[in-house]
Amino acid sequence: MNACLRAVVRAGVYHGIEVYGIMRGYSGMIKGEFVRMDSASVSNTVQRGGTILKSARSQKFMTKEGRQQAFDQLVNHGIEGLVAIGGNGTFTGATIFEKEFGIPTVGAPGTIDNDLYGTDYTIGYDTAVNTALEAIDKIRDTADSHDRCFFVEVMGRDSGYIAIPCAIGGGAEIVMVPETAMSVDAVIETLQSSYARHKTSFIVIVAEGEEEGNVHHVARRVKEAIPQLDTRVTIVGHIQRGGSPTAADRLLASQLGIAAVEGLLNGMKNVMAGIVDRKLTYTPFDDTINKRKVINQSFMRMVEILSV
């Protein structure tokens, strides 16, 4: 997010616009927590994880009264357009706000989950995958040395976008994701047949939002069915949301930050800047909110083939 914010500020300065940062998103907009930003405000931030503007969820912005207060604050500061870095919730708020008060917003996709329609990759996703993969490589050392079966939960509230590359790149036997209903029985069957082929260590990647139940439930069921397996559970957790961004993320964030500002300058509103098939694209917020990005099923097959 910092790399994107830096690009927004610098693109604004480049085009001669006065730029303000709003602390804690909509929550800070309502309270008037605005910070005048110039080029130096974002020095030494491109390599930093998180966001110097901080982030918050705002219940109040979901009310008309809250949005009215936010609008009053924007008017007081002479703000004519917004760049919002976020996901579905952020863009839903921006759409309603524009309909009520006419303040245009252009968005940039900021979520590690990569589950936003309108961009092939979201800002933070590549870093999160690489962080999770590094953790899985380390877990594999114990799995291999001690002949164990590890169930590793990675993030992805509603999606398997993080889980799938982790499974392919991390050499997992199985990946469980919310988009594809894989029963625990199928997991048991696959592990049983791998065990019968004298495999001695196993990695099963479970996306956080997996519908068959959480990682502990899956591990418990497998242990009951195959008691000879020495099972362990690891939850990679919030380390996936932090750390210095990868080169790919810095590039994407910079490109989309500039695109968001230039979109606003070109009169756009209620659209998200994204990259689709390597091309810069602006997708209506309505589509990013209502359309579902589809998981490439051939990746699931790759996990099967590669773990044979």
Ligand code: F6P
């Ligand atoms: O939406 C991104 C995400 O990282 C999800 O993958 C995860 O479920 C969630 O955020 C965690 O959010 P919180 O920090 O509020 O628990």
